[in-house]
Amino acid sequence: MNQHSLERIRSAVDNAEQAARAARLDSCDTTDIDEAAEAVRQQLALQHPSSNTLTLYLNSIARSLIGIPSARDALEEIDGALREAGLPATWEQ
Secondary structure (H helix, E strand, C coil), rough: CCHHHHHHHHHHHHHHHHHHHCCCCCHHHHHHHHHHCCCCHHHHHCCCHHHHHHHHHHHHHHHCCCCHHHHHHHHHHHHHHHCCCCCCCCCCC
């Protein structure tokens, strides 16, 4: 994965967290998104992030945002980041 892809993932995760808070999700849903986002950040801090781990958590965040109309832009940003990085976007399945 190139540096631009990693930065795009980082930005998408930050925006997803902001969208979840703005939508005023209950604390359980917000906590799930925060935990997944932290797992992504931990991977991004590694010299060689695990594609499988990033795929798992990014798709999980995206699935959490599906039912939130105001988070559509954040969801599309995650989808675009996954695809640019060459990772499978399975959140719609």
